[in-house]
Amino acid sequence: MKKVFLSMLSLVVTLAFTSCDNGSNTETNPNEVSLDPANLKGVLESGKEATLDPSKVYYLTGAFIVKSGAKLTIPAGTVIKATENTDSTVRYIAVSQGAQIFINGTATNPVVMTSAKASPAKSDWGGLVICGKAPINTSATAGGTASAEVSDLTYGGSDVNDNSGVIKYLRIEYTGYAYTSTKEFNGLSLFGVGAGTTLEYVQANHNGDDGIEFFGGTVNGKFLVSTDSDDDSIDFADGWAGTGENWYIKNTAKAGIEGSNNGTNGYATPTTNATLKNISIVMGTLANSENAIYLKEGAGKWTASNIYIDGAFAGKGIKISSTDAAANKNVTDGNIKFNPIQFANSGANFITSDYTGTNTTYITAGNNSGAGNGAAAPTWAAGWTAGL
Numbered sequence: 001m002k003k004v005f006l007s008m009l010s011l012v013v014t015l016a017f018t019s020c021d022n023g024s025n026t027e028t029n030p031n032e033v034s035l036d037p038a039n040l041k042g043v044l045e046s047g048k049e050a051t052l053d054p055s056k057v058y059y060l061t062g063a064f065i066v067k068s069g070a071k072l073t074i075p076a077g078t079v080i081k082a083t084e085n086t087d088s089t090v091r092y093i094a095v096s097q098g099a100q101i102f103i104n105g106t107a108t109n110p111v112v113m114t115s116a117k118a119s120p121a122k123s124d125w126g127g128l129v130i131c132g133k134a135p136i137n138t139s140a141t142a143g144g145t146a147s148a149e150v151s152d153l154t155y156g157g158s159d160v161n162d163n164s165g166v167i168k169y170l171r172i173e174y175t176g177y178a179y180t181s182t183k184e185f186n187g188l189s190l191f192g193v194g195a196g197t198t199l200e201y202v203q204a205n206h207n208g209d210d211g212i213e214f215f216g217g218t219v220n221g222k223f224l225v226s227t228d229s230d231d232d233s234i235d236f237a238d239g240w241a242g243t244g245e246n247w248y249i250k251n252t253a254k255a256g257i258e259g260s261n262n263g264t265n266g267y268a269t270p271t272t273n274a275t276l277k278n279i280s281i282v283m284g285t286l287a288n289s290e291n292a293i294y295l296k297e298g299a300g301k302w303t304a305s306n307i308y309i310d311g312a313f314a315g316k317g318i319k320i321s322s323t324d325a326a327a328n329k330n331v332t333d334g335n336i337k338f339n340p341i342q343f344a345n346s347g348a349n350f351i352t353s354d355y356t357g358t359n360t361t362y363i364t365a366g367n368n369s370g371a372g373n374g375a376a377a378p379t380w381a382a383g384w385t386a387g388l
Contacts, residue, residue, distance in 0.1 A: 040080065044070040044099075054078040059116060060091045060125070063151075068098030076109040076169070081116035082125030085177050092126025092177075092185060094151040095164055097133050097192075105169025105201070110384035115174035122230060123208030126150065126185040127175035132164045133157035134194035136216030137239035137261070137268040148191045148215070149183050155191035160218050162194025169201045169384050176208020176230065184209040186235075187226070193219040195242070203227065203385045210258075211249075214240040222246055223380055227387050228286070232258040237297070241273040248371040248378055250388065251284030255294035255319075256309070259302065266298025266326025276304040280370030280378070283311035291319035298326035301335040308370030310344045317343055318363065322356045332357035340366025344375065 033050045041062030044050055046069030052058060054077040061083050066072045072095070074080075082091035093113070095101045105111040115124035129151045136156035138146045143158035178184040187204025188211070195218040203225035204211030211226030216238035222245045226233035233249040236242075237260035249256045257279070262268035281292050292312040295302070299320065309317065318338070320327050330336050341363060355362075372378030377388040 040064055043067055044072055046070055049073070051075065052078045057081060059083055060093065062089045062091060064093045065151075065153075066095045066099040066101060068096050071100045071102070071165075073102040073104065074111050075104055076106045076111065078111050080113045082114070083116045085125055090126050090177055090179075092129060092151065094129040094153055095131060096153050097131050097155060097157070100163065100165035101130070101167065102165050103167045103170050105384065107169060107201070107383045110169040110171050113170070113172045120174045120206070122174055122206050123176040123178065124174040126177045127187050127189060128172055129153070129185075129189045129191065130164050130193050130197070131155040131191045132193035132197065132217055132219070133159040133162040134192045134217040134219070135160065135239060135241075135270050136192050137270055138216065142269075148189070150179075150185050150189060153191070156216060157192065159194055161196040163196030164193050166198040167200070167202060168198065171203045171205060171384065171386060173205045173386070175204065178208065186210040186213045188212045189215065190217060190219060191215045193217040195219055199224075201380075201384060203381075204229070205385075205387050207231070210235045213237075214242065216240055218242055220245070224248075225381055225385050225388070227251055229253060230286075232256070232290070232294075233281075236260070236272065236274060238262060239268070239270040239272055239300075241270060243275040243277075244279070245277050246371050246378070246380065247276075247279040248381055249280065250282040251286050252281075252288070253286040254288075254290040256281035256283065256292045258290070258294045258296065259299060260296050261298030261300040261326065263297045266324065268298070272298075272300025274300065274302050276302065276307065278306045278371055279304075280308045280372070280375060281310070282375045283309075288313065288316060291316045293318045295320045295327050295336065296324060298324070299330050299336060301330060302337065304338045305340065306368045306370065307338060307341040308344065308368045308374050309342065310375040312343060318353045320353045320355045322354045328355055328357050331355050331362050332359050334359065334362070336362055338363045340364050340368060342366060342368040
């Protein structure tokens with residue numbers, strides 16, 4: 001009897017220790033992939049996940065593609081530096097349809113994607129490309145897809161709420177590499193990105209082409225900053241249907257905001273449908289060869305309020321070409337409204353454009369604060385941005 005009791009006691013103790021042992025073990029994720037900080041390039045395959053280490057600097061040495069079904073996480077404070085491009089090995093990061101990226105910067109510790117050069121310059125590398133499954137109007141069929149002009153990845157579809165992840169507190173610098181005059185990277189390129197994606201607190205700084213561009217899709221962009229662009233600061237086209245709220249734009253060579261419907265067919269559907277509010281455009285010291293706001297290629301539908309423009313010069317306030325029949329029709333039909341808008345330090349007669357129709361109330365003047373404080377950098381941009 002004593003032997004049975006001791007055996008049972010031994011079994012209980014063994015089980016107790018085994019239970020404690022199992023509880024203290026840390027399970028590893030079999031799908032987690034470790035990425036080389038000295039040589040970031042290649043493909044993150046479907047079903048795999050990778051999390052960067054913010055204590056290390058990652059050197060982007062080629063294209064890095066996050067494939068459908070994969071997930072990339074970039075913690076606060078992570079720095080990615082792109083080494084020098086060649087035509088055959090352009091440095092850029094691209095997120096495919098069905099993949100997700102989680103950029104988890106903070107106001108005091110943003111994620112930074114920049115050039116590795118000792119003396120960085122615009123167009124040193126490509127930029128960040130996100131491709132989603134939301135609607136576009138450049139496909140031959142409704143709900144169809146197209147191929148992105150950079151990365152050649154597929155984008156577009158019918159999923160309005162497609163979710164490509166979260167992008168918060170990100171600064172992208174020295175981007176805009178051009179393959180040709182018609183095939184150029186932007187700082188951040190959003191191809192058919194859906195409304196399930198979070199896009200907040202992003203700066204594109206020192207851009208060789210556009211700072212931020214929306215190619216269709218339904219994603220909303222809040223607290224966006226675009227500075228020092230050799231083309232447009234923020235551009236949208238191809239049926240983008242979203243809200244742009246709290247944008248600060250400074251130093252732009254062409255348009256502060258350029259908005260199109262479709263470059264081939266100004267009447268294409270789904271129609272660009274932009275709600276814009278709380279925006280400051282400070283034209284700055286660059287060439288300003290286009291207007292502070294340029295509506296083109298059908299323009300689409302715009303509802304814009306609390307827009308503040310500083311530094312536009314004669315004839316460069318708002319432009320709607322008299323030869324753009326689709327854009328002029330949208331104004332005449334009441335689909336484009338600026339109410340109110342303020343031109344500061346811009347001289348007289350800026351509440352005009354080359355619109356040729358009969359709608360005299362699509363623009364109204366008023367005193368505005370723009371993105372927060374008129375021409376001055378808004379308080380929400382403090383700490384994580386540069387060059388303001």
